[in-house]
Amino acid sequence: SQTIHQWPATLVQPVGSPLSLECTVEGTSNPNLYWYRQAAGRGLQLLFYSVGIGQISSEVPQNLSASRPQDRQFILSSKKLLLSDSGFYLCAWSVRMNTEAFFGQGTRLTVV
Amino acid sequence: AQKVTQAQTEISVVEKEDVTLDCVYETRDTTYYLFWYKQPPSGELVFLIRRNSFDEQNEISGRYSWNFQKSTSSFNFTITASQVVDSAVYFCALSEMMGTSGSRLTFGEGTQLTVNP
Numbered sequence A: 001s002q003t004i005h006q007w008p009a010t011l012v013q014p015v016g017s018p019l020s021l022e023c024t025v026e027g028t029s030n031p032n033l034y035w036y037r038q039a040a041g042r043g044l045q046l047l048f049y050s051v052g053i054g055q056i057s058s059e060v061p062q063n064l065s066a067s068r069p070q071d072r073q074f075i076l077s078s079k080k081l082l083l084s085d086s087g088f089y090l091c092a093w094s095v096r097m098n099t100e101a102f103f104g105q106g107t108r109l110t111v112v
Numbered sequence B: 001a002q003k004v005t006q007a008q009t010e011i012s013v014v015e016k017e018d019v020t021l022d023c024v025y026e027t028r029d030t031t032y033y034l035f036w037y038k039q040p041p042s043g044e045l046v047f048l049i050r051r052n053s054f055d056e057q058n059e060i061s062g063r064y065s066w067n068f069q070k071s072t073s074s075f076n077f078t079i080t081a082s083q084v085v086d087s088a089v090y091f092c093a094l095s096e097m098m099g100t101s102g103s104r105l106t107f108g109e110g111t112q113l114t115v116n117p
Helices: none
Strands: A003-007 A010-013 A019-026 A032-038 A044-052 A055-058 A065-070 A073-078 A087-094 A107-111 B003-005 B010-014 B019-021 B024-026 B033-039 B046-052 B059-061 B064-069 B074-079 B088-098 B102-107 B111-116
Touching: A003 A087, A010 A019, A019 A032, A019 A087, A019 A107, A032 A073, A032 B102, A044 A065, A044 A073, A044 B102, A055 A065, A073 A087, B003 B088, B003 B102, B010 B019, B019 B111, B024 B074, B033 B074, B033 B102, B046 B059, B046 B064, B074 B088
Parallel strands: A010 A107, B010 B111
Antiparallel strands: A003 A019, A019 A073, A032 A044, A032 A087, A044 A055, A065 A073, A087 A107, B003 B024, B019 B074, B033 B046, B033 B088, B059 B064, B064 B074, B088 B102, B088 B111
16 A cells, blocks of 8 residues: 655754755655645645656745655755745645545644 | 635534535636545545546535535535534645646635534
């Protein structure tokens, strides 16, 4: 069966510090991978998606970047965090073509 | 552009009441998929159902049922005989094609359901 792992679960970082959140998927090949952010409200905002190794599409211009160094690994990064980067970050995967996405447990990031 | 609207920000009911969560969507695609997710306090999004645009048959799964009305662009979710464990934020989502290689989900803002004992 497929599983998705996302870590860390919580993170408190000072403004200006770097960020690296990692997500890995097991039990499937060539998944679509996604990073979403959920701010203080409830809406989920798609930040990045990837349909293959090295292929990253950005949805919203921001202080963050994403990379996919391996087929089932997706990394969210920042060189210098801003206060506005605080939120709940969710990684997800799906097989191609209109299937449901399955989410990791999320990382609650607080920038102080 | 695609859009999903969940007009109910918060709903509060007493246990055993039935409750319906509304979802209205906008899309120019002729083929599309709709989804419902549950987000309990732990934060993880749990997939509940997927429905494609060609299938307007209502679906029932235990206490959950879904009513897809293409004519009104709605995909409503009803919980029968609600329980305290149903308390969560519920999201409706719509798929959007990304070329030929995949799709992504556009989410509504969610409805916070609180079921009181």
